Amino acid sequence: xxxxxxxxxxxxxxxxxxxxxxxxxxxxxxxxxxxxxxxxxxxxxxxxxxxxxxxxxxxxxxxxxxxxxxxxxxxxxxxxxxxxxxxxxxxxxxxxxxxxxxxxxxxxxxxxxxxxxxxxxxxxxxxxxxxxxxxxxxxxxxxxxxxxxxxxxxxxxxxxxxxxxxxxxxxxxxxxxxxxxxxxxxxxxxxxxxxxxxxxxxxxxxxxxxxxxxxxxxxxxxxxxxxxxxxxxxxxxxxxxxxxxxxxxxxxxxxxxxxxxxxxxxxxxxxxxxxxxxxxxxxxxxxxxxxxxxxxxxxxxxxxxxxxxxxxxxxxxxxxxxxxxxxxxxxxxxxxxxxxxxxxxxxxxxxxxxx
Amino acid sequence: xxxxxxxxxxxxxxxxxxxxxxxxxxxxxxxxxxxxxxxxxxxxxxxxxxxxxxxxxxxxxxxxxxxxxxxxxxxxxxxxxxxxxxxxxxxxxxxxxxxxxxxxxxxxxxxxxxxxxxxxxxxxxxxxxxxxxxxxxxxxxxxxxxxxxxxxxxxxxxxxxxxxxxxxxxxxxxxxxxxxxxxxxxxxxxxxxxxxxxxxxxxxxxxxxxxxxxxxxxxxxxxxxxxxxxxxxxxxxxxxxxxxxxxx
Numbered sequence: 249x250x251x252x253x254x255x256x257x258x259x260x261x262x263x264x265x266x267x268x269x270x271x272x273x274x275x276x277x278x279x280x281x282x283x284x285x286x287x288x289x290x291x292x293x294x295x296x297x298x299x300x301x302x303x304x305x306x307x308x309x310x311x312x313x314x315x316x317x318x319x320x321x322x323x324x325x326x327x328x329x330x331x332x333x334x335x336x337x338x339x340x341x342x343x344x345x346x347x348x349x350x351x352x353x354x355x356x357x358x359x360x361x362x363x364x365x366x367x368x369x370x371x372x373x374x375x376x377x378x379x380x381x382x383x384x385x386x387x388x389x390x391x392x393x394x395x396x397x398x399x400x401x402x403x404x405x406x407x408x409x410x411x412x413x414x415x416x417x418x419x420x421x422x423x424x425x426x427x428x429x430x431x432x433x434x435x436x437x438x439x440x441x442x443x444x445x446x447x448x449x450x451x452x453x454x455x456x457x458x459x460x461x462x463x464x465x466x467x468x469x470x471x472x473x474x475x476x477x478x479x480x481x482x483x484x485x486x487x488x489x490x491x492x493x494x495x496x497x498x499x500x501x502x503x504x505x506x507x508x509x510x511x512x513x514x515x516x517x518x519x520x521x522x523x524x525x526x527x528x529x530x531x532x533x534x535x536x537x538x539x540x541x542x543x544x545x546x547x548x549x550x551x552x553x554x555x556x557x558x559x560x561x562x563x564x565x566x567x568x569x570x571x572x573x574x575x576x577x578x579x580x581x582x583x584x585x586x587x588x589x590x591x592x593x594x595x596x597x598x599x600x601x602x603x
Numbered sequence: 604x605x606x607x608x609x610x611x612x613x614x615x616x617x618x619x620x621x622x623x624x625x626x627x628x629x630x631x632x633x634x635x636x637x638x639x640x641x642x643x644x645x646x647x648x649x650x651x652x653x654x655x656x657x658x659x660x661x662x663x664x665x666x667x668x669x670x671x672x673x674x675x676x677x678x679x680x681x682x683x684x685x686x687x688x689x690x691x692x693x694x695x696x697x698x699x700x701x702x703x704x705x706x707x708x709x710x711x712x713x714x715x716x717x718x719x720x721x722x723x724x725x726x727x728x729x730x731x732x733x734x735x736x737x738x739x740x741x742x743x744x745x746x747x748x749x750x751x752x753x754x755x756x757x758x759x760x761x762x763x764x765x766x767x768x769x770x771x772x773x774x775x776x777x778x779x780x781x782x783x784x785x786x787x788x789x790x791x792x793x794x795x796x797x798x799x800x801x802x803x804x805x806x807x808x809x810x811x812x813x814x815x816x817x818x819x820x821x822x823x824x825x826x827x828x829x830x831x832x833x834x835x836x837x838x839x840x841x842x843x844x845x846x847x848x849x850x851x
Contacts, residue, residue: 306677312668316682
């Protein structure tokens with residue numbers, strides 16, 4: 249299949265349809281509107297259904313119903329809308345339903361702004377809603393990866409019966425790049441959805457109930473332990489990251505998504521200045537690639553975390569590094585995207601080198 | 604021996620948890636019987652609320668999903684869009700539907716979702732211990748309106764049927780009661796009609812059933828039935844508020 253120049257939001261939407269997603273429920277919010285617009289236009293052509301909900305609260309509960317009915321289902325939103333969905337996401341995780349969520353982050357808090365941000369790291373990776381649960385979080389750094397991860401997201405959701413979030417920002421959502429979409433492929437070796445509500449006439453008379461209510465504490469504790477066994481399996485099997493020019497790196501920049509692209513440009517400039525700098529790029533934010541740090545920690549003198557936030561992934565980097573090496577942080581927020589030059593300056597301050 | 608009465612096949616064998624004198628059990632029975640008599644139990648999917656009927660998924664002998672508080676119409680929308688041939692219904696109380704879930708019910712009706720809603724109105728929050736609901740009558744004492752609901756500051760009861768009947772895409776909206784045998788028979792007719800309309804793809808149907816809460820009303824079961832007749836019905840008149848087919 250030929251490569252096509254596409255916009256980030258449309259790439260995600262097209263990849264979802266390619267992955268067999270036939271149901272979309274959402275509510276308009278900038279800067280992700282091309283996703284629902286694409287779905288409204290394209291889903292009916294493949295026998296799918298697009299419903300514009302009255303709110304993000306309703307949208308995520310429609311996702312719950314459709315996922316519980318056995319469908320591949322997507323919703324997308326941006327930061328304040330994801331906040332509104334958190335109750336429903338907690339129910340979906342509690343009821344062990346597979347679905348894919350896209351968060352094209354914008355700056356907060358509150359109404360904030362519509363420019364790119366990475367300040368939803370906490371609400372994406374640390375549960376977000378009430379109770380003990382996790383959402384598997386995938387963070388693409390370019391549009392080809394956005395396409396590939398969106399397709400994987402549906403398989404991961406079905407495999408673990410858990411919500412999977414594709415976490416990007418307004419920059420990734422709005423930029424254009426050439427992309428090759430994988431042809432629609434059937435998911436292989438996924439467990440059958442023998443829990444989905446389809447009517448007892450289609451399930452041999454056995455009742456199926458989708459639920460997250462356990463009034464007896466011992467039963468609820470057992471249920472949460474079962475969820476955590478799944479998260480342990482994800483932590484074992486699904487961690488993804490990239491190491492770039494880390495072999496001789498004295499400073500390792502840790503960044504994901506848009507800021508990892510900026511870090512990559514900064515590293516090029518640093519290398520030209522003779523500064524040995526590398527990149528550790530988490531691709532799964534939950535599960536976080538803690539073990540990846542062990543591959544670089546012996547050689548590196550310091551870590552530099554770069555985020556479009558006041559320092560949220562920074563907490564996980566601190567856990568990974570565990571005080572063994574110094575960690576610096578450089579963050580821009582409010583919708584400001586840092587420049588490679590700003591990052592180079594941070595590296596220079598750490599290594600004291602360069603002109 | 605001739606069987607003259609038996610429990611509906613539409614109900615499971617799980618014992619109901621409802622308080623003595625509460626009419627939720629009767630309403631469950633009417634819904635279950637309707638599904639069986641229409642021959643659609645095997646393709647029925649129930650959506651349970653948060654509130655007294657939270658365990659409805661244990662009682663109806665069909666597939667079910669438990670929704671977050673107020674969100675049953677949204678959950679039902681998701682199910683119905685995936686399985687258009689299923690008979691999807693929500694079973695919601697007045698706190699769930701008329702307070703926290705107002706947006707979801709209005710918009711499911713506005714979209715004309717081909718769903719059936721069984722709306723059980725007992726004018727109070729039962730499960731949480733008798734707090735004021737949007738449907739609480741003026742002057743009615745609850746734990747959060749200890750002096751009686753006051754028009755000033757607490758407003759007057761929301762009339763859901765009257766409101767939803769104004770929405771173009773609703774197919775059938777009716778208010779019934781189960782406090783006497785004739786009323787119960789009429790209630791079942793309305794519930795069955797609502798399901799039949801869904802089977803015929805006519806769109807959104809809602810049956811509001813006035814129900815008792817002896818525990819939180821502070822009345823005996825018999826007094827509670829009388830309270831429905833004398834106090835609730837004047838505020839919530841029974842009848843068909845919308846019928847696309849023109850009948851009553």
